[in-house]
Amino acid sequence: MRLFRNLKGHVGALLLIFVLLIGQAVCDLALPTFTSDIVDVGIQQRGIQHATLEEMRAETYEALRELVDPADRAAFEAAYEQGEDGHYRLTQEARASLEELDAIEMRPAALLSVGAGNAIDEASMVLADDASGASGDELSDGIAAQRAIAFAQAEYEACGIDVNAMQIGYLASTGGLMLLVTLGMVACSVLVGLVASRTGAEIARSLRERLFSKVVSFGAEELNRFSTASLITRSTNDITQVQMVLIMLMRMVLYAPILGIGGVIMISTTNVSMSWIIVLAVALVIGLVATLFGITYPKFRVMQKLIDRVNLVSRESLTGVQVVRAFRHEDIAQDRFDLASGDLMRTQLFTSRAMMFMFPGMTLVMNGASCLIVWTAAQQVDLGMMQVGDMIAFITYAMVIIMSFLMLSSIAIMLPRANVAATRIDEVLETEPAISDPERPVELHPAAAPAEGGPVGYPVEFDNVTFHYGDAEKAVLHDISFTAQPGKTTAIIGGTGSGKSTLLNLIPRFYDVTAGSVRVAGVDVRDVTQADLRACIGYVPQRSALFSGTIESNLKYAGPDVDDADMREAARIAQASS
Numbered sequence: 001m002r003l004f005r006n007l008k009g010h011v012g013a014l015l016l017i018f019v020l021l022i023g024q025a026v027c028d029l030a031l032p033t034f035t036s037d038i039v040d041v042g043i044q045q046r047g048i049q050h051a052t053l054e055e056m057r058a059e060t061y062e063a064l065r066e067l068v069d070p071a072d073r074a075a076f077e078a079a080y081e082q083g084e085d086g087h088y089r090l091t092q093e094a095r096a097s098l099e100e101l102d103a104i105e106m107r108p109a110a111l112l113s114v115g116a117g118n119a120i121d122e123a124s125m126v127l128a129d130d131a132s133g134a135s136g137d138e139l140s141d142g143i144a145a146q147r148a149i150a151f152a153q154a155e156y157e158a159c160g161i162d163v164n165a166m167q168i169g170y171l172a173s174t175g176g177l178m179l180l181v182t183l184g185m186v187a188c189s190v191l192v193g194l195v196a197s198r199t200g201a202e203i204a205r206s207l208r209e210r211l212f213s214k215v216v217s218f219g220a221e222e223l224n225r226f227s228t229a230s231l232i233t234r235s236t237n238d239i240t241q242v243q244m245v246l247i248m249l250m251r252m253v254l255y256a257p258i259l260g261i262g263g264v265i266m267i268s269t270t271n272v273s274m275s276w277i278i279v280l281a282v283a284l285v286i287g288l289v290a291t292l293f294g295i296t297y298p299k300f301r302v303m304q305k306l307i308d309r310v311n312l313v314s315r316e317s318l319t320g321v322q323v324v325r326a327f328r329h330e331d332i333a334q335d336r337f338d339l340a341s342g343d344l345m346r347t348q349l350f351t352s353r354a355m356m357f358m359f360p361g362m363t364l365v366m367n368g369a370s371c372l373i374v375w376t377a378a379q380q381v382d383l384g385m386m387q388v389g390d391m392i393a394f395i396t397y398a399m400v401i402i403m404s405f406l407m408l409s410s411i412a413i414m415l416p417r418a419n420v421a422a423t424r425i426d427e428v429l430e431t432e433p434a435i436s437d438p439e440r441p442v443e444l445h446p447a448a449a450p451a452e453g454g455p456v457g458y459p460v461e462f463d464n465v466t467f468h469y470g471d472a473e474k475a476v477l478h479d480i481s482f483t484a485q486p487g488k489t490t491a492i493i494g495g496t497g498s499g500k501s502t503l504l505n506l507i508p509r510f511y512d513v514t515a516g517s518v519r520v521a522g523v524d525v526r527d528v529t530q531a532d533l534r535a536c537i538g539y540v541p542q543r544s545a546l547f548s549g550t551i552e553s554n555l556k557y558a559g560p561d562v563d564d565a566d567m568r569e570a571a572r573i574a575q576a577s578s
Contacts, residue, residue: 003415003422006203006246013199017250020192025258027185029266032396034178038171040389046163047170048156051109051148052101054090055159056080060112061088067108076104087159110147113154146387196250204243207425211235214428219435220510221470226428229312234428237307238421245411245418252407260404263397274376274394281369281402288361289409293416296351300416303351304424306344313340362406369402370395435509435530442527444520444536457486458521458536460507465516467502475514476502501542508534 007014041049053060061080068076079094079101094101156163215223215231223231267275317324317333324333373395380386444458461483468475476499484490492500505511506518509525517524525533538558546554555570556562571577 002426003242003245003249003419005426006207006242006422007249009206010199010203013195014250014254017192017195017199018254020188020195021255021258024185024188024192025255025262027181027188028259029262029397029400030181031178031185032266032393032400034174034181035396036387036389036393038174038178038389039392040387042167042171042174044387044389045149046153047167048149048152048163049170050098050102051106051145051152052079052090052098053105053109053152053155055161056088056155057159058082058086058088060155063112064105064108067111068104072104075100106148107144109151110144113147113151192251192255196247199250200243200247203246204239207239207242208235211239211425211428214431217433218431219433220505221434222431225431227308227312229315230308231428232315233304233308233311234421234424238304238424241414241418241421242425245414248411248414253411256404256407259407260401263401263404267394267397267401273380274373277369277372277376278398278401281365281398282405284365285362285402285405285409288358288365289405289412292354292358293412296354297416299347299351301420303344303347303417304420306340306347309340310337310344313337358409362402362409366399366402366406369398373398435512437529438527441529441532442523444523444528444532459486460484461519461522462503462506463517463519465503465506465513465518467499467506467511467514479516481516508537508539 041047053064056064061082065073065076079090079097080088081091082088090101153163156166211234215235218226226234264278267278313336317337324330374391377386377391377394381388381391462480465477465480466475467477480503482490492503494500502511506513507520507525509530512526517526519525520528520533520536547557552567555567568577
C-alpha cells in the first residue's frame with residue numbers, strides 16, 4: 001500500500017515503538033495470571049500456594065512418610081527437620097525445590113485429607129483411602145491438588161498457624177505486583193502514544209512541505225489538470241487522513257499481532273482443550289471484517305472525489321458570489337451545492353451504515369465466546385480438572401485475542417479511505433512538471449548600461465511561434481513573429497479569447513511553445529532557468545492577488561531588496577497612492 005511508504009524514513013521510531021509495545025503486551029498479558037492467582041490461591045486456597053507442608057505435626061509426618069512412594073521417601077525425609085516442639089519444618093535447602101516436593105506429597109496428602117485435624121493413625125489412613133473411592137494414583141491431578149491444599153489448611157490450623165494472616169499477606173503481595181505491572185503497562189502505553197504522535201506529525205509536516213514545493217513548481221497545465229480545489233483537499237484533508245491512520249497503525253496495528261500471539265501462548269499454558277472456541281471466534285471476526293471491507297472500499301474511493309466536488313462548488317460560489325447575486329441565480333447556486341453535498345452525504349451514509357454492523361457484530365462474537373467458554377469450562381471445574389481462576393484467565397485471554405482482531409478491524413474502517421488519500425497525494429508528488437529547467441542552462445548576460453536617458457532591458461523576440469493547449473487539435477496561436485524592443489511599448493490587441501494572455505504567458509514560460517521559439521536577449525527562454533528568466537521580468541497579473549500581510553509586504557513581494565522609494569514610485573505610477 002502507498003500508505004506505508006511514508007514510514008520508510010522513521011525506522012528508529014518504529015523499532016522504539018515495537019519494543020515499547022512488547023513491554024506493554026507483556027504487562028497486559030500478565031494481569032490475567034495475577035487475577036487467576038488471586039481467585040485460586042488467594043481466595044479459594046487461602047494463600048497456600050503449594051501442597052508441600054511447610055510445617056506439620058509428628059503424627060502427620062509419620063502418616064505422610066508411610067504413604068510416600070518408597071523411591072521418594074529419602075527425599076521426603078531429607079526435606080524436613082524436627083523442632084523442639086516436635087513439629088517438622090521444611091528446611092531452607094528444600095524450599096528451593098518445592099515443585100519436586102509437591103509431586104511427592106500431593107497424592108499422599110490428598111488421601112489423608114479426610115482425616116485432617118485429628119490424630120492420624122493407620123485406621124484413619126484406611127478411612128481416607130475408602131472415602132476417596134480410589135487409590136492415590138487414580139485421582140486426577142486437579143482433584144488431588146485441591147484435596148492436598150485443603151489438607152494443608154487443616155494441618156496449619158492444627159499447628160497453630162494463622163491462615164488468615166497468610167491469606168492477607170498473599171493477597172497484598174500479589175495485588176501490589178499487579179499494581180506495579182499495571183503502572184508499567186500505562187507507562188509503555190503513554191510513551192508509545194507520544195512517539196507515535198510525534199512521528200505522525202513529522203510525516204504530515206514532511207508531506208505538506210513536499211506537496212507545497214511540488215505544487216509551486218507546477219505550470220498552468222498541471223494546475224488545470226488537478227484544479228485548485230483538489231490540490232487544497234489533498235494538502236489538508238488527505239494529509240490529515242494519512243496522519244491519523246499512520247498513528248493508529250503504529251499504536252494499534254503493531255500492537256494487535258503482539259497481543260494476539262502472546263494471548264495464544266498464554267492460552268496454551270491454561271487449557272488447550274478449549275482452543276477451538278478461540279479459532280471459531282477469530283474466524284467469525286475475520287469473515288465479518290472481510291465482508292464489510294469488500295463492500296465499503298469502492299465507496300471510500302468515490303468519497304474523496306465527492307469531497308473535491310463539494311470544495312470546488314463551494315469555492316466557485318463564494319468567489320463569484322457577486323456575479324451570482326447580480327444575475328439573481330442564488331437558487332441555482334444553492335441547488336448546485338445541494339446536489340454535490342447530497343451525493344457526498346449519501347455515500348457517507350452508505351459507508352457508515354455498512355460499518356455500523358462492525359462493533360455490534362464484534363460484541364456479539366465476544367459475548368458468545370465468553371458464554372461458550374463458561375459453558376465448557378463449568379464441566380471441567382465440576383470434574384476438578386480446572387479451577388475458577390483458570391477459567392477467568394482463559395476468558396480474559398480469549399478476549400485479548402479477539403480484541404487484537406477488533407483493533408485490526410477498527411483500523412480497517414479508516415484504512416481504505418487513508419490509502420485512497422495517500423494515492424491522491426502520490427499522484428501530485430509523482431507528477432513531473434511539463435516545464436522544467438534545462439540540464440545545461442545558459443546565463444542571461446546583464447543588460448548593457450543604457451546611455452543617458454536610454455532604455456533599460458532586453459529585447460523579446462517571437463519567432464514563428466505556434467501554440468495549442470494540451471492535446472487540442474486547433475492551435476490558439478499560429479506562426480506569430482514580432483520583436484518587442486526595450487524602451488518601446490508593444491501592445492497586443494485582439495478580441496476576447498484571441499490568445500493575448502496566452503501569448504504573454506509564453507515569455508515567463510508559464511507555457512512552452514508548441515513550435516517556434518521565444519527569445520529574450522537572443523537566448524531561447526527554454527535554455528534559461530526559470531528563476532533567472534523571471535528575475536528579469538516585471539510581471540503584472542491579469543487578475544490581482546493580495547496575500548495576507550500588509551500593503552507594504554504586497555508591494556514588496558518582488559523581493560526584499562525593494563526599497564521604500566521604489567515602492568512609493570510604483571504605487572504612484574499605479575495610481576495607488578494618495
